Amino acid sequence: MRKKENQRIALTKRLLKESLLQLMPDKSIQNITVSELCQAAQINRSTFYNHYGCPADVLAEIENGVIDDLNEIWKEEGSRKNWTLDKRVEALCTYLQENRSLSKLLLRDSDTNSGFATLLLHAAHVQATYEQTLSYIKDQDNKRLMITFLINGAYHMIRQWLLEDIPKTPKEMGQLIYLAATQGWEKTY
Structure with missing residues (x-):
């Protein structure tokens, strides 16, 4: 029963x-x-x-399901050594592209304080990825500020890519975000 x-x-x-x-x-x-x-x-x-x-509770459950799916992907892939930022972003973009209609609904709000954006941007694996990528920066305040900038920038790049159907592959998006995260920062800090 x-x-x-x-x-x-x-x-x-x-x-x-x-x-x-x-x-x-x-x-x-x-x-x-x-x-x-x-x-x-x-x-x-x-x-x-x-x-x-309320209906927002249903949406929250959908959003949490997506984050759970992404956490599983990162957990599986993250066990590999040298899983760099570009590969992580590629995995994220692949998932979002495979679930395009749902992703577009969840990412249509440009406010990074919205429910799904907050879940995605503050996920431990996202923070850890940027922490690893910017490990050469010794000043912790500078590192935190750059991580905030890069995470929000990556979110909006991915959002624009999906919503505007920009013809780039997930691999190209991973490479582009990696380039944005690393190009020139090393020389400055």
Whole structure:
């Protein structure tokens, strides 16, 4: 009985996530009501409230799922030695490109304080990658400032690449961001 119940919950959540993603191209998350989400998913409101408080909670679960996927990729690939910034960015861009429609929805907000951007930019593997890339910088304040600059810049480069369908491969994006992160900094600091 328990397994059937878990399958029912999983199906309900999947229907809600799919329905939310269908509504999001036309409306911001703040303008999607519980009623219209439930209508699109063909479930009743009480079922919705058994699992979520508002449509933003459904979106947060989707975003966390993407971050979990990316963490798995970085965990697998990160065990290899010499996994440089360009390879890490390439892996990120490959994932985002393979999940293009979802990625475009999650990255459409240019505010780096938005939910998904915050999750992505503050992920431990992102910080560690830039920490490793800029390891030659001894002044910790300078390093922190540069990491902030590079992470936000990389986010906006990737966002623009996806949203504007710029014809670059994930490998080219990795190389471009690596170049931006390393070109000239060594001589300055």
